[in-house]
Amino acid sequence: MFSVGLSEIRRTTSFRLALLFLALFGAASLILFGFLYWQTAGYVAGGVDDWLTREMTARVSDPSELDRQITAHMVADPAGRRPFALFDADGHRIAGNPATLPSPLPGMDRVFDFTLPRGGEPVPFRGILHRMPSGGIFMVAQDMRDSREFRDLLLGAMASGGLWVLILGLSGATIIGAGALGRIDGVTRAIERIVDGDLSERLPSGGTDGDLDRLIQVVNRMLDEIERLMHEVKGVTDDIAHDLRTPLTRLMAGLERARRRASSVDEYADAVDEAIAESKGILATFGALLRISEVEAGARRAGFTTVDLNTVAADVTDFYEPLAEHKGICLSLEPDGVSAEMSGDPSLLFEAIGNLVDNAIKYTPSGGRVRLRIFGADDRLGIEVSDTGPGIPEMERGMALRRFHRLEKCRHTPGSGLGLSLVAAVARLHGLHLAIDDASPGCRVTLRRDGSAPGELAERAFSSV
């Protein structure tokens, strides 16, 4: 895990996030420390200044007492940490602790910083001067080493605290970044295997419900769906290969037979007619496939107008009625009293309903019935086609919607096997739900709006069939 370069860790989101928090925390601490420092240092300095001013005012209020007070102070403060000193007009010290006037001379009665030699070292002092009526200068000062030390201690604590925060923060960020990088590397390797063609591979999940794991679970579900679709596409491709190869084989065989055996113009003409018929069949299959893709792509919504399902169903009934009569089947339409208007493509709806009716007529034996039933706009809009044929076994109902699927027992009847998948595509395009169920006996196909209609309503509609 740690074999990865530092530069890679630096690029991880977690590392950057950790850094961002580090920076925010650092800034907040800096502000806090700064405020503390400013307040504390200001308080200490303010205390010193107050004392200096107060002391000066008290001492110079009675100049006659000054000498005595200086002497008393020198006894109390022999180290000269708070030196009192009196200078003559020329700046020579007359009395008090050892001290010299700073040069140039600062203004009178104002607090100022300066240094005094103590043990050979210059030591910071803060002082105040006052010109006496005699012309001399009186100085009160305070050794600032303690408060400077306090300030330096404060600054040092801040600096070392900051350093620890930086070290802990950086290493924390690096560990988090490296951890994330490890997960990402695992995911990347899995994705690379998927890209290389192993569609059964899934992204490694940490088994928690963290955000990355939730993302991984969603992606894995997407991969399941993709794998399923790929299998379906492969199945369809195999079916296309089969369903187009068969007529192409017949076409070629017929043409070759004609070249081998045909001896008269009529025989050649027959062979050509056969070939044309086969080509037409192939083109029809091809066309149906293209139409399904086109419908599934949803491009035909551009051609939507207002369609009344009653009208389309009446036209379909009218169109297929002779065929039904020819086969001895009773084809009937139960229109809905109210209008069944919807937005749609009339030709596609006709084709879809026509397909259902065509199938129903094809599979219903002579003497049976095929019924169309419309559900109006008041109900869940839709149409239902039921027959009294053999029906579709429950096991095969889902399969029946697949492209090229033909029920085993119907393999020999003509048809491309694309009808029902076209119907399904048209239904989806129009927001209708396709359902196949048992009309006992027979098969019932329903194209109907997916609605939150109460169950008993649907119940009633079905039980009356």
Place this chain on the structure above:
Amino acid sequence: MAKVLVIEDDPQTANEIAAALGDYGFEVECAHNGRDGLLKAAGEKYDAIVLDRMLPGDLDGLGVLATLRSIGSETPVLILSALSAVDERVRGLRAGGDDYLTKPFEFVELTARLEILARRRTTPARETNLRVGDLEIDLLTRQVRRAGRAIELLPREYRLLEYLMRHAGRVVTRTMLFEEVWGYHYDPQTNVIDVHIGRLRRKLEEGGLSQMIHTVRGSGYVLRRSE
């Protein structure tokens, strides 16, 4: 003889179309791009134009059509296209096309549609009855008589017959009948229309009368006067 201009960029397809139209009795001229096609169409008089929807260069099929219509030409145009989507069809017709055929197509379909387009301009619009041999229909009362005897037809049968009568002597394909009589646009791929025609035929031939609706091998029908 009807004169047709074929505007199609693929030379082999153009030659096939020209050959097929020639076989069906059309006089054909070809243009291989939009510009040439437009020049020819504007300069000479044609009975119909076959126009490829997708042409190379800056002037495609719809561009040619729009220009042609904007200069006031009313020559019927049949659009050929590899695009089958319904809105493509709508766009083609809206741009001034008179008919739309998706590739690949059968030449019977193309010639049948062209004949009707080329003839449309010369047919007087107002007629009150149609007559072919001993068959007669009254367009106002919708009554059909053959050899003086009235024939009862269902509304749909009447419309089939009317369409066949209007184009008597010419091939009418199943798709054309379906589009015209039922008004939906797709190729139904079934023999249902044959069953409809079969019924109509039986009614027309009742009483041992001769056949008038003939099946054209491949894809259509033709109504002819009986000899």
